[in-house]
Amino acid sequence: MGGKLQLTARGRSALGKPAAEVIRGLWRSWITKAVIDELSRVEHIKGQRATDVLASAKTRRQRVSAALATCRHGVWVEVNSVRRYA
Numbered sequence: 049m050g051g052k053l054q055l056t057a058r059g060r061s062a063l064g065k066p067a068a069e070v071i072r073g074l075w076r077s078w079i080t081k082a083v084i085d086e087l088s089r090v091e092h093i094k095g096q097r098a099t100d101v102l103a104s105a106k107t108r109r110q111r112v113s114a115a116l117a118t119c120r121h122g123v124w125v126e127v128n129s130v131r132r133y134a
Contacts, residue, residue: 079113082106 055063062070082105087093093102102108119125 075113079109080106082109 085105087102087105087108103111
C-alpha cells in the first residue's frame with residue numbers, strides 16, 4: 049500500500065450526480081444496512097459484548113430516522129426535543 053488516496057468508481061460516479069440524490073442514497077443505505085455499529089467504537093458503553101443489552105444497530109438507526117422524520121423542514125430543533133420521539 050502507499051501512494052495517494054483515490055476515489056473508487058462508485059465515488060467518481062457520485063461526483064457526477066446531484067448532491068441531494070447522493071446524500072439520500074447514503075442515508076437510505078445507512079438506515080437499512082448495519083455493517084459497522086458506531087457504538088462499538090465507544091469503549092465506555094457497557095454491555096456491548098453481551099446479548100440482548102443494546103438494540104441492534106439497524107433498529108437504532110430506524111428509530112433515529114423515525115425521530116428525525118417528525119422534525120419540520122427548515123427549522124432548527126434542539127436535541128432534547130428530538131429525544132422524546134426516539
